[in-house]
Amino acid sequence: MEAKRKPTILIVDDHEESLDVYRTYLQRQGYRIVLARTGSEGLEKIRTEEPHLVLLDRKLPDMDGLKIISGRNEGLRVVCVTARAYDEDKEEALAAGVDAYLVKPAPPNQVLKAVEELIGPARSA
Numbered sequence: 001m002e003a004k005r006k007p008t009i010l011i012v013d014d015h016e017e018s019l020d021v022y023r024t025y026l027q028r029q030g031y032r033i034v035l036a037r038t039g040s041e042g043l044e045k046i047r048t049e050e051p052h053l054v055l056l057d058r059k060l061p062d063m064d065g066l067k068i069i070s071g072r073n074e075g076l077r078v079v080c081v082t083a084r085a086y087d088e089d090k091e092e093a094l095a096a097g098v099d100a101y102l103v104k105p106a107p108p109n110q111v112l113k114a115v116e117e118l119i120g121p122a123r124s125a
Helices: 016-028 039-049 087-095 108-119
Strands: 008-012 032-036 053-056 077-082 100-103
Touching: 008 016, 008 039, 016 032, 016 108, 032 039, 039 053, 053 108, 077 087, 077 108, 087 100, 100 108
Parallel strands: 008 032, 008 053, 053 077, 077 100
Antiparallel strands: none
């Protein structure tokens, strides 16, 4: 019998503390975590790792994070976690296809709630 693949989350953020906090918290919940520190690296990891969800910062060193999700696979869910708190930023992200928009510093339990609402818990009951 084939083992079910753990839900995979790609975290795209150039801020090491954010990467570390979200990676640690989400791994403890049972998710498989893949990291990218630039938009280019994020695009590559979407292709090679086939994540279920992308946890995405808007402000990346090489591009606006929203460029990563343009033309993405329809099944890929996206949670934007960013310091950009203006309503216009949120509206732009949602119009681009973001499923949930959280403002930094977003507590890990808030991120987990958004993840679970979109792809379900990592550990099934």
